[in-house]
Amino acid sequence: MNEISSFIKDNDIGKFKEDVELSDLTTYKVGGAANFVVYPKNVLKLIVLIKKLREIGIKYKVLGFGSNVIFSDKKYDGVIIKLDEFNEVIFDDTTLTAGAGTSLIKLSHKAQRLGLSGLEFAAGIPGSIGGAVFMNAGAYKSDMSDVVSEVKVLTPELEIKILSNKDLHYGYRESFLKENPDYICLEAKLNLKKGNKEEIKDLMQNRKQRRTLSQPLEYPSAGSVFRNPEGEFAGHLIEECGLKGYKIGGAQVSEKHANFIINKDKATATDVRNLILFVQEKVKQKYKINLKVEQEFVNWE
DSSP, X not given: OHHHHHHHHHTTOEEEEEEEXXXXXXXXXXXXXXXXXXXXXXXXXXXXXXXXXHHHTOOEEEESSSSSEEEOSSOEEEEEEEOTTOOOXXXXXXXXXXXXXXBHHHHHHHHHHTTEESOGGGGGOOOBHHHXXXXXXEETTEEGGGTEEEEEEEOTTSOEEEEETGGGTOBTTBOHHHHOTTSEEEEEXXXXXXXXXXXXXXXXXHHHHHHHHHSOTTSOOOSBOBOOOTTSOHHHHHHHTTOTTOEETTEEEOSSOTTBEEEOSSOOHHHHHHHHHHHHHHHHHHHSOOOOBOSEEESOO
């Protein structure tokens, strides 16, 4: 690994850290350590870094804000790439272009202050633009597919390409990028609409109050664990199985919202994963419904 640190310094790739606890980079606050976390300065440095990692056979993963990822407790013997430096935001009338490392929450508030509507649904989603585009993040019956017009990506061949909304094959928490994770989102162009600043602000504040009352925001979690089956709510099914408050180790099914699993008391990643799988199996036994997990399991092989 000394070769990697020397390479990053010699090629001025960007900031980097060694032996980083992934619990510090994920909203569940669980997971083992990664050998390296690198923050490339720009796209060219990102390409240089990936070429080198491929050349020497070191695995890597691009990570957003860690709000939908569950790393295992074991060491991630590779490099985590964070695109936090990709955070430029450009507003042009009702169109905005945002780098992959931009905070979705901050962007929604910026749009509100400019009197632009369309991102109200995102005001409570603690992810990056890149992560949101990747998984088609959404809430309140809206999602990224409603506002994304095009996305600039880095292809597996390390070429920069533009994908249109149609190219992204968006579905409920699905996208072309999710099905093809070797593509890396670099930036996204969003189309918004002009609206009333105060009305947008009021809507966002009302939803924040509702989230505070109905969701366990005081504990580490990754938001909704399971997708809602067609015509049903995952939380309702889990509650009907009597699983509210059920614990495995330090992980617990929230007593406030059954589709949230929280890190109640120093949970391990294994606690969280085992509880997710337990809940999934119980719902399947009772309702013959196989709940789909929204989170991505990483480094469990």
